[in-house]
Amino acid sequence: MEFIDTLVMGKPLWMWAIFMTIVVILLALDLGLFHRKSREIGVRESLVLSAFYITIGLGFGAWVWVNVGPTSGKEYLTGFLVEKTLSMDNIFVISLVFTYFGVPRIYQHRVLFWGILGVIVLRGIVIALGAWLVATFHWVLYIFALLLIFTGIKMLLPGDEEPDIEDNPALRVMRRFLRITPKLYGQRFFIRKPDDKTGKIVTWVTPLFVAMILIEIVDVIFALDSIPAIFAITTDTFVVYTSNIFAILGLRALYFALAAVIDRFQYLKPALAMILVFIGSKIFVADLAGWEKFPATVSLSVTISLIAGGILYSLWRTQRDPAPAAQDDKA
Numbered sequence: 001m002e003f004i005d006t007l008v009m010g011k012p013l014w015m016w017a018i019f020m021t022i023v024v025i026l027l028a029l030d031l032g033l034f035h036r037k038s039r040e041i042g043v044r045e046s047l048v049l050s051a052f053y054i055t056i057g058l059g060f061g062a063w064v065w066v067n068v069g070p071t072s073g074k075e076y077l078t079g080f081l082v083e084k085t086l087s088m089d090n091i092f093v094i095s096l097v098f099t100y101f102g103v104p105r106i107y108q109h110r111v112l113f114w115g116i117l118g119v120i121v122l123r124g125i126v127i128a129l130g131a132w133l134v135a136t137f138h139w140v141l142y143i144f145a146l147l148l149i150f151t152g153i154k155m156l157l158p159g160d161e162e163p164d165i166e167d168n169p170a171l172r173v174m175r176r177f178l179r180i181t182p183k184l185y186g187q188r189f190f191i192r193k194p195d196d197k198t199g200k201i202v203t204w205v206t207p208l209f210v211a212m213i214l215i216e217i218v219d220v221i222f223a224l225d226s227i228p229a230i231f232a233i234t235t236d237t238f239v240v241y242t243s244n245i246f247a248i249l250g251l252r253a254l255y256f257a258l259a260a261v262i263d264r265f266q267y268l269k270p271a272l273a274m275i276l277v278f279i280g281s282k283i284f285v286a287d288l289a290g291w292e293k294f295p296a297t298v299s300l301s302v303t304i305s306l307i308a309g310g311i312l313y314s315l316w317r318t319q320r321d322p323a324p325a326a327q328d329d330k331a
Contacts, residue, residue, distance in 0.1 A: 009131065011238040015067070019060070019242050023120070026056065026249055030113060046256035053250030054084075060246055064239065074296035075234035076243045078303050082233070082279070083247035084254075085272050085307055086226045088265060091255050093218050100165040101207040105256075107187045111208060112252040115215045122220060123227075123244055130227050131237040141235070141283060144228035148280030151225055155273035170217050171210070179204040219248075225276070232279045233299060264318045271310025278302055 004014040057080055065073025098108055133140045165171065174180065181204050185191050189209035195202045230240045258265070282294040 009128075009237040011068075011236075015238065019238075019245075022056070022060065023245060023249070026053075027117070030252075043257055046253050049253035050250055050257050053246075053253055057243075057246035057250065060242065064242070068236075068238075071296045072234070072236060072239050074300045075236065076239045078233050078296070078300045079230040079239065079243035080247050081300075081303050081307060082229050082275060083226050083244055084250075085268065085275065085310075086222060086229070087247065087251050087254065088258070088268055088272070090218060090222050090251065091258055094215055094255060096165055097211050097214050097218070101184075101211045103184070103208060103211055107184070107208060108256075109252060110187050111212045111215065112255060115212050115219075116248060116252060118212075118216045119219045119248055120245055122216065123223060123248070124241065126220075126223050126227055127237065127241050127244065130231055131235070131240070134231060134235050141231065144232050145280040145283040147228050148225070148232060148276045152273040152276035152280065155276070156270060165214070168214065170214060174205075174210055174213065178210075180210055181206050184208055229276060229279050232283055265311065265314045267314040267317055268307075268310040271306045271313075275303055275306050278306070 004012065004017070006013045008016055058077070061073055061076045061080060064076045094112075097103075098111075103111065179195070179202060181191065181193075183206075185206050185208075187208065188206055189212070191204050191206060192201055193204055194200065226244065227240075230244060234240060279299070282299065286292075286294040
């Protein structure tokens with residue numbers, strides 16, 4: 001029995017086992033029960049699944065609150081909310097990728113499901129690296145904080161352009177080194193067919209596979225914001241990883257609910273920018289005030305207030321003045 005109490009990155013092995021068991025069950029339910037066959041996911045189903053995943057994520061946060069402590073529980077909830085909010089921009093780029101490759105809604109869940117599996121592994125690697133850096137070089141936290149402040153200020157400034165998928169460096173590399181079919185072959189990632197030059201039967205990748213790889217790369221890019229953000233909230237690796245993964249697990253369901261109405265939340269981005277500036281600044285505020293740590297209750301309260309304010313203002317403004325949203329849709 002002593003084995004299950006072995007500490008792994010600061011927490012007993014049994015805690016990690018509970019977390020991983022929940023994740024495996026959710027993935028198994030998703031692939032084996034909810035979406036055994038490829039089909040189009042409607043907005044209503046997407047909203048129900050989103051509510052389900054959010055409930056599981058918040059429920060795990062309550063479990064952390066009880067078993068690890070109120071401070072860790074508040075830090076988990078703050079990290080969970082920040083990651084969910086950051087996912088809004090992620091959803092926008094994913095929508096652009098699917099539109100560029102002409103991926104129909106019936107196949108989009110398959111791409112997102114396998115993409116999420118890769119994200120779980122990649123986030124684990126990035127978070128483990130971040131935890132090692134913070135534990136070895138504490139001053140890295142200040143680099144993370146400055147990065148967040150810079151990113152937040154940049155997001156507040158005008159001039160952001162829509163990402164150009166055609167000129168994406170990763171896409172250019174894949175086109176150079178991979179045989180990519182000009183069309184989709186159902187939900188298949190790979191097919192065997194003759195080479196255009198030699199006539200030999202070789203393996204080709206389909207645009208569905210390329211879309212999945214680009215979505216993985218998009219997540220790595222967004223992790224450059226979300227990972228420093230969560231480490232600026234807490235350095236507890238267990239809280240960092242679990243809050244990130246539970247927020248990401250519901251991304252697929254959230255995508256289908258929000259992809260069509262993403263322009264209704266166009267004013268959430270300034271709120272997110274202010275959250276990043278706040279999270280980055282609180283490390284310096286705590287030092288100046290002589291606190292050992294910035295109060296978790298204040299962090300959670302400010303985060304909830306900014307997110308709620310951004311959502312409510314977006315819904316009110318786009319309903320009151322729908323013209324800008326329509327213009328954005330046309331663009």
